[in-house]
Amino acid sequence: xxxxxxxxxxxxxxxxxxxxxxxxxxxxxxxxxxxxxxxxxxxxxxxxxxxxxxxxxxxxxxxxxxxxxxxxxxxxxxxxxxxxxxxxxxxxxxxxxxxxxxxxxxxxxxxxxxxxxxxxxxxxxxxxxxxxxxxxxxxxxxxxxxxxxxxxxxxxxxxxxxxxxxxxxxxxxxxxxxxxxxxxxxxxxxxxxxxxxxxxxxxxxxxx
Numbered sequence: 001x002x003x004x005x006x007x008x009x010x011x012x013x014x015x016x017x018x019x020x021x022x023x024x025x026x027x028x029x030x031x032x033x034x035x036x037x038x039x040x041x042x043x044x045x046x047x048x049x050x051x052x053x054x055x056x057x058x059x060x061x062x063x064x065x066x067x068x069x070x071x072x073x074x075x076x077x078x079x080x081x082x083x084x085x086x087x088x089x090x091x092x093x094x095x096x097x098x099x100x101x102x103x104x105x106x107x108x109x110x111x112x113x114x115x116x117x118x119x120x121x122x123x124x125x126x127x128x129x130x131x132x133x134x135x136x137x138x139x140x141x142x143x144x145x146x147x148x149x150x151x152x153x154x155x156x157x158x159x160x161x162x163x164x165x166x167x168x169x170x171x172x173x174x175x176x177x178x179x180x181x182x183x184x185x186x187x188x189x190x191x192x193x194x195x196x197x198x199x200x201x202x203x204x205x206x207x208x
């Protein structure tokens with residue numbers, strides 16, 4: 001059975017949540033989600049792939065895209081399963097580390113002097129490496145996504161985190177709002193469902 005869902009105009013994470021509902025219906029073998037922005041295309045595609053669907057994207061007129069997933073009979077891992085598997089493998093080879101999630105939602109720390117606040121934020125992100133293996137997720141939302149773009153003053157440091165295996169999430173809705181989706185240079189474009197799931201799994205959340 002084919003199922004097409006129109007998610008145009010819906011804010012994150014609604015397209016992904018509607019995709020989730022569709023994949024849970026046993027009678028739907030081919031699921032098509034119609035969206036109107038690139039961030040939704042990435043988020044819906046990634047969610048479908050995590051559920052084991054074969055994914056294709058069709059570009060339609062006026063910036064509209066149709067993301068289709070075909071059930072193959074194989075079950076993909078959810079983000080939580082992947083995270084738990086990775087953590088289990090890590091625990092087998094090393095002592096337990098905290099799972100600290102740091103969420104950056106601004107370009108500054110504190111209030112009173114924005115120039116000082118920016119200097120503090122740059123210093124803070126550079127110093128995050130001192131957390132070692134306790135640093136589990138680095139999430140950029142709102143104005144914080146500007147640290148993940150090509151012109152970021154911290155691009156080399158954040159890429160170094162990613163190269164070392166840190167999972168970095170960058171809010172797709174926020175990138176779209178600032179017209180920066182094409183400028184993203186590091187991290188995984190994500191949605192609010194992934195961020196909430198990461199918060200649930202984290203042992204500690206630091207929000208700046």
